[in-house]
């Protein structure tokens with residue numbers, strides 16, 4: 001048999017990426033055992049039932065003091081635990097009490113990570129039951145600080161590190177991961193971590209955090225999730241000089257060297273896990289993000305969260321906001337600060353939806369949308385020097401050098417911040433937008449909180465309480481003139497967990513823009529009158545599992561409609577099916 005997986009030469013495995021390589025999909029001799037001859041080396045796999053001391057140290061199965069008397073007898077735990085037997089509820093109460101005692105968010109983060117490594121089900125129980133309180137800890141903003149200090153707080157690896165050192169061996173690296181059946185991979189190369197820039201290998205905190213949300217918010221089993229950090233070096237001088245830095249101590253590889261490692265990774269993933277594994281690209285710099293998405297979008301199940309997930313969540317917020325500000329997409333003028341992944345991704349999905357609603361060609365609907373980058377308004381005279389993803393937004397207009405000038409020239413009804421630079425929506429800018437609109441929609445998407453284009457307080461105060469405001473990182477409710485305003489969180493965390501679940505349950509093999517629209521539509525429908533009364537354009541995260549199931553059902557329905565779903569027959573009630581597939585963190589009883 002011609003092995004497409006690897007050829008063993010002198011004990012070394014060599015990944016075969018030649019055109020004859022085919023898709024594994026789980027039916028081939030994945031581990032190269034059947035085709036190996038006697039002089040070739042194979043791995044002696046063993047599987048055992050965890051018991052006794054090792055059971056207590058296995059985070060997937062450990063229940064701590066919640067092991068029953070019977071379980072303590074049958075699993076050799078007698079004497080290894082103190083006599084008390086307590087419930088998962090009491091464990092949860094104790095853990096929350098302990099976490100709440102920490103004043104510093106990073107300490108809370110470390111405490112949560114320690115719990116995840118000690119008792120996975122309890123970690124998810126906490127996260128699911130206390131989602132609004134713990135999301136800012138395991139996710140933005142605290143995860144940003146965690147990534148910056150990842151080297152210092154690093155205890156145990158929580159995902160796979162694939163560096164240039166592993167070139168030629170990526171398939172073997174994947175096989176080192178203890179789980180075989182992976183459904184979702186979140187991968188970063190660490191070059192654009194939130195709005196914090198290049199954090200190299202320490203970007204791992206982001207895939208770990210995103211996948212924790214895949215499970216807690218979207219119900220994908222933790223064992224089916226794989227966080228990956230691709231390390232091609234870093235251009236962050238501070239990290240390169242940091243003695244605790246955990247990544248390759250070299251400047252970033254680019255060009256062919258970069259492309260080769262990424263290609264080897266993409267091929268190895270498909271070979272090892274089949275074509276239904278979802279690969280979510282996260283926090284790549286835009287000069288690679290668009291290229292990777294275009295390159296692998298036709299051969300793999302790939303999704304770029306920063307481009308596509310963000311677009312879907314923002315479109316949902318805008319559509320929901322129409323109940324408060326009136327009009328339809330075509331009635332509004334959109335202005336963005338920031339024309340990168342988030343900005344152009346959102347702009348494109350708005351234009352697409354507008355085109356579908358009005359039957360006006362996409363080229364025309366794009367003209368309702370304007371973007372400002374670090375050099376000013378994107379206009380046609382700049383077209384030749386623009387990166388390819390900005391070119392569709394180069395409309396005819398005289399040059400405008402900054403956002404304030406653009407606000408005055410374009411007169412937007414919707415202002416969106418996707419620049420990664422904090423406090424760029426100044427008092428003058430917000431006052432100008434507020435002078436143009438009775439109810440301006442202002443979205444400050446940049447993360448973490450330090451990079452938000454403005455705070456909730458600034459948006460409400462400078463607009464005299466008239467702005468409808470949402471931000472990427474959470475802000476507390478703010479009281480202005482006796483009224484309490486609750487800012488919504490415009491974050492792709494609303495979308496990707498349910499979106500991914502929808503792909504997984506339908507066995508989708510490709511992502512299509514219509515699925516993003518389906519997810520967006522499902523989210524917008526979840527905003528209730530009670531939410532609107534508070535000025536919210538997103539439903540609360542406390543209801544996120546129901547929201548995710550709705551999104552999953554809509555996405556799966558679209559996958560079947562488009563003919564890219566492979567799980568057949570199609571379940572009649574996709575909402576019920578999505579809910580039935582969702583992971584529950586409740587302890588299981590051991591025989």
Ligand SMILES: NC(=O)C1=CN([C@@H]2O[C@H](COP(=O)(O)OP(=O)(O)OC[C@H]3O[C@@H](n4cnc5c(N)ncnc54)[C@H](OP(=O)(O)O)[C@@H]3O)[C@@H](O)[C@H]2O)C=CC1
Nearest residue numbers: 194195338339340341342373374419420446447472491492
């Ligand atoms: N809320 C959410 O769900 C999400 C939020 N984000 C946040 O959005 C931010 C941007 O992410 P992303 O789009 O991927 O980043 P990119 O690097 O792709 O894009 C950033 C854009 O902002 C522009 N920019 C930077 N500084 C300024 C400035 N001072 N004035 C005007 N424009 C400026 C850049 O201009 P130029 O091209 O000229 O360099 C570029 O166009 C990040 O903070 C990220 O955390 C991202 C994804 C999801």
Ligand SMILES: CC(=O)C(=O)O
Nearest residue numbers: 194283305306447492
């Ligand atoms: C939320 C997110 O994906 C980002 O800020 O990059």
Ligand SMILES: [Mg+2]
Nearest residue numbers: 282283305306
């Ligand atoms: Mg991101």
